Amino acid sequence: MKKAIGIDLGGTSIKGGLIDEGGNILKKAEKDTLTANGRYEVLERISEVINMLMEDGVMGIAIGSPGFIDSNEGKVLKVGGNIHDWAGTKIKDELQKKHPNMSIFVENDANVAAICEHWKGAAKGYENFIMLTLGSGLGGAIYIENHGLVRGHRYRGGELGHAIYIPGGKLCTCGQRGCAEQYISGNAVENAYEEKTGIKKKGRDIFKSISKDDIANEVIHSFSQNLGIYITTLKNMFDPECIVIGGGVINSKEYWWDDTIKSFKNHSNDSEDIDIVPAKYLNDAGMIGAGKIVFDRLR
Ligand SMILES: [Zn+2]
Structure with a gap:
């Protein structure tokens, strides 16, 4: 079975889900964001959530992040949303160092929610x-x-x-x-x-x-x-x-x-x-939409 890890990064918590191709959540993990300590702490905690979900069959990882996001390079532009020190963070490059064998994608969080709602939810x-x-x-x-x-x-x-x-x-x-x-x-x-x-x-x-x-x-x-x-x-x-x-x-x-x-x-x-x-998928939209991004881009 093909699987993806979808991460929903918010100002208070990092929610992760192991997602299958039908958009079902097989497993969840969560950690506090602790934004006060700056970007490297946040990246470390995202990586910990990824490790909690990692298993055989995972094709890739996608992160829905607040802020203006360059989804091609996987980085945060000048505006980092409600996360302290987040503007300018090269999310993809930094996470790639911790997970070298994985394909990693980054997208704006509202876009990720829209992808989920169009796939399975209220915008279907x-x-x-x-x-x-x-x-x-x-x-x-x-x-x-x-x-x-x-x-x-x-x-x-x-x-x-x-x-x-x-x-x-x-x-x-x-x-x-x-x-x-x-x-x-x-x-x-x-x-x-x-x-x-x-x-x-x-x-x-x-x-x-x-x-x-x-x-x-x-x-x-x-x-x-x-x-x-x-x-x-x-x-x-x-x-x-x-x-x-x-x-x-x-x-x-x-x-x-x-x-x-x-x-x-x-x-x-x-x-x-x-x-x-x-919307239909409230708390889970971020992780499901992120999972869909992995399946779509690796197809
Ligand atoms: Zn504004």
């Missing part, structure tokens, strides 16, 4: 779709049939979280001001709540408390409004058949989904003929 059967990943940040992927993922001229395409949403607004991790990610993401919700109350609370707890906490309610309503407006913009820019929304924040969708769709319908010039759906 769609010829063109947009994927948004709402985690601590806002990731994006654009998929067009017969072309595949839109990577752009220098691998900076599809970074939908860095479209400027409020000119001159909050400073983003990418260096710009007013990026969509600063208003539509898990961190955005946490920051907005902290600004209004002085209290640092986890996103999922803020979502849970909307019925009894007026400030939480206000913050979440503003988040849903913004997301609905942003989906309107995406529809007009790309006219996709479908928009899939995934990422950790989708686990709290009961608190914001309906409000978001209402906002989209209120703001859009034409809200028909587009499917807006939650």
Whole structure:
């Protein structure tokens, strides 16, 4: 049986899966990312997760990473996402030293999630779709049939979280001001709540408390409004058949989904003929999509 190791690198944890050609997860492994200690510690921990999953029949390894990713050279470009010291990391070259006999691939994490959803999940059967990943940040992927993922001229395409949403607004991790990610993401919700109350609370707890906490309610309503407006913009820019929304924040969708769709319908010039759906593979999308990359590229 052919197998692949798919790694989902996030700001808090490194999740790995041993994946078969049907997209089934045969085995899982996980470690904390510990980003504070810099890139070499993170690379070492990725390698440890790989070793925990390695066995006979593994054809290759793929890593879904935050940041702007040159998927040809397998390295992080100028923006490293939510991982400290990650910009500029040559992921493929560094991991190749630790796993010399393996084929190694690297791709942007939102692109990996889109690959999974198109293969087996909510985007299956769609010829063109947009994927948004709402985690601590806002990731994006654009998929067009017969072309595949839109990577752009220098691998900076599809970074939908860095479209400027409020000119001159909050400073983003990418260096710009007013990026969509600063208003539509898990961190955005946490920051907005902290600004209004002085209290640092986890996103999922803020979502849970909307019925009894007026400030939480206000913050979440503003988040849903913004997301609905942003989906309107995406529809007009790309006219996709479908928009899939995934990422950790989708686990709290009961608190914001309906409000978001209402906002989209209120703001859009034409809200028909587009499917807006939650992702199917939430926590596992990264490892399954990464596994698919290995099978596709080694075919
Ligand atoms: Zn940005």
